[in-house]
Amino acid sequence: MMKPFLAMVLAFTITARGAERVDNGLLAFYDFNTIEGPIVKDRSGLKPSLDLRIRAQGNTRRTNGSLEIIKGTVITSERPPLRMLNALKQSNEITVEVWFKPGNLKQDGPARLVTISKNISERNFTIGQKAANLQSRLRTTRTSKNGMPAIDTTPILSEKLTHAVYVRDSSGIASLYVNGKKVKGQMTAGAMSNWDSSYRLALGNELSGERPWLGTLYLVAIYNRDLSAKEVALHFKSGAQAKMDPTKLAAAQNEHLFETKIAPLLSKHCLECHDPATTKGDLDLSQKLTAFADKDMIVSGKHEISTLWEAVAKNEMPKKRTPLSTSEKALLKQWIDGGAKWTLSRIDPAIYAQGNETSGNWI
Template identity: 35%
Template sequence: MLIAVCTAIVVTQAQNASPSPANPNANATARAILNYAYGLTSRTDNRVISGQFGSYGDGTTYNTALQQMQAVYNLTGQWPAITGMDCATPAGMGEVVRYLTDMWNAGNLVTLSCHFRNPWTGGSSTDWANRDTADQWDRRSVLALTTPGSSAYTNWIGMLDNLAANLQILEDRGVVVMWRPLHELNGTWFWWGGQSPADFTALWRHMFDYFTRVKGLDNLLWVYSPNTGMNATANYPGNDVVDMVGLDEYSGVTENPLQINSAGEYDQLVATGKPIGLFEFGPIPATGAGWDTTNYNWGNLIRDIKASYPRIFLVQAWEYVWQMGYSRYQGQSTFMNDSWVITRSDLPRWSSMPTTAPITATTLAPTTVRTNTPTRTATTLAPTNALPAATQAPVAAPGTRVTSGIQALYTFNEGTGSIVRDTSGAGTAINLNISYPANTRWLPGGGLELFRDVNITSGSAPARLYSSLIQSDAVTLEAWVKPANTSMNGARIFSMSNDTARRNLSLAQFGTQYEGRMRTSTGTDGNGTQFMAPTNTAAASLQHIVITHSADGVTNLYVNGVVQSTATLAGTLDNWNTVLYLNIGNELSGSASWFGEVHLIALYNRALTQAEVTQNLAAGVHGQSVTGPTPPTAVPTNTPTRQPTTAIPTNTPRAFPTTVVPTNTPTLIPRPPSPPACPRSSRPPSFRRPPPPERRRSARS
């Protein structure tokens, strides 16, 4: 009893005291917001900030984020007070900056999390296994990321530099960010999880020092955000480097009322004296039976906060089927119009604080980075994938190739560096960037070997290419590749996509089969229609693969000059998503790695004839050629079945213009699921399972 009384006294004193930000140089707006947060739970009403997460920053999600915000308004007549994004991919930071700026100027508070890629391997945030040891559970210590001298440290600093440059843009625009790094650290599904308290604390403090003292970012409020259902403060880095604390909660099927103190986690955070938020809330399970069929009443949430968790000052609904506007839910109006709940109209107008002149959405320059802020690009590091000078062999002259209609051509003759150049000569070159050159190797005579997780990406949408293909309603994708093995499943050789759920065109390997996917305006969703080559067509040897699609819908998949699959995909290419990137060897989200040699990728704005496919096959590549196999006795002629889909919200509104923050209510139309950040594995039973194939999501943040 005495301990409880003393704890209550300490917490009350912390609440009543004028809070000092962790960064002593925090700007006036950041201090005002922190002071506001501390004072909320002593109020009799207007004390819980409502929130709706936007989406992952991957180049496609600005409108998705607006749709999810608008869905809440359409149902309740109120705008959520806070919204956020995730810097899942460095290439998508432009849209992150733009969305956070626009929503800040609209009157919202904003938050940012990050699925950091693995600095040792270049893999996704869930690439936690240590394949350099006999026991993959022998995790790499994050302490190595705080000391110069290793490639992992260099990669880590590069990621921080990229982030800092974009956060500086937000500071210049007057935007204060609730910065929530290294979230769910008490779990084991991210590479930064499962660390000792000392090592994790060192990593957090190193980042804090780098951002505040080295980079001089004074617009951040630092949020420590563990997961529910386990000890929340074992790795707490200290009150002097934390401004707010929070929990990530995904409720169980029968979880009524809300349970966020089963392991004492809520009480542990109360004891820190910091404002406590549910920065990531999913009202239905993340995995297990019934994970995506459970109904939820949002009125129960505010009921339970009042009854059991009165120190909660913020709730941010997650995206996809966890968004507040999801069609299976009810009680959203009860929640948003409760006297305890703060909506956007209830907030002080932070954007009017005198940190910088207001910037309107139409004048934003989201991809501009301060030139005096170091930004990581692949070319700033000495390439580690170059061939030694002695082994740089001359490239053999190729045979005569078809050139009519060529729009992009990658011959992989560079031999060194991190840029793959478009040599088509069709207009402005669409060059590609190798995200982790150390995970690739240039081959003598031409070609590039991908032996660890990597993404070779355009870094932006190829407008010229899309304009040409959509106008012609036809396309050919040609690839000369040598798979490393025939055990890869869903590995992307080439993809026009930004995630695993939406694409225009892709070529993937499933064991001994090749899969094509293509979007058309009739009969296909955002993930495209699937067509497969028969088993035993993919082999660990050099192969020539071609997908052709003509304006009349005839679609063929060739392997070594032989048609292995044909289908009729009716419709036009008018519904192609023109913000998707070009990617080789992976999805942009890092969730579908392909390993092997890439020797050529070509794109045409017409369907090559069989004779032309044979001509390119005969031309060979890099002095190598293959002989076409004996044609199979039967070629599939039926239109392939589509992968099963996960239920999606039916009340999500129409996308708005990307430069205008909506102020009125649009007509509601269905939307495809939000893009994933990364797939998960080794999650406790209470966590999210990935949806069905090809709509696989990493569920959570």
């Protein structure tokens, strides 16, 4: 199940035809809604975003909600997705979801749908098509650098729109789902702590260009937790054209800002005087209940009338210590104006004293 660390991963809800997708643990989301250009946008809302680039754009055809690969190319991140890799290694869980339509049933290799790898023999994860079969490979401390032994399905694919989901929980139980139903389960023991942080994310091919996949992609999502069978079925019901709710996305971005920037900022500058033990000025900024006890202290959406902002802007807080930098003040202002979402039950200074901030994990 999901670890406490995962609270530091952005979550949001996507809606489509009245059905909702699950809202926690999402690391990257591609809906292929951009109809031109070489960039495939990551719609997860996480910063920095994990956008991908089509190496040979002329080998693809883009429409609103799909990307057809008509000739071999690779769609890849321009550098290793460290934010994603670190989150997956720490959770030791993964879900990779793909809506796709094969161009034919003769592809082999397997032809790569989604991969985090270096070449044809070194990977962290891959899901691909092998004729009419699906195959997945996951690197752990108990599998090979190539992610073997793999999970192979029986011939199950057709040249129709297909929903495929790979799920692996922290105990090592791995499952493949096709169109909402589990088709294969297998124990993949070991930890994902040995993942190589130099590998990049790619769609439609191996990074070396030797395992091209042909067909149409409609949606790709990656989570750092194991979706339940019920959640997988819900995503199948939601369909390939699921869209994000902008309001919920904005709220999720504000939550992420709090967890990755504001909580460390408060821990560094404020909790020495404003924690449960000291509460100078009767203010405890370590918990939501006490931080918002005075309705004027932090006014959601209005930094200009928030007492906390006023004290920080005038360098009255922190007292007798180095004031917040210009960039730190800008982050605090952004957080308050964005809704001042507070998602942690308590800010623990011990976490940030060791420099364990997710803000350093750039893509």
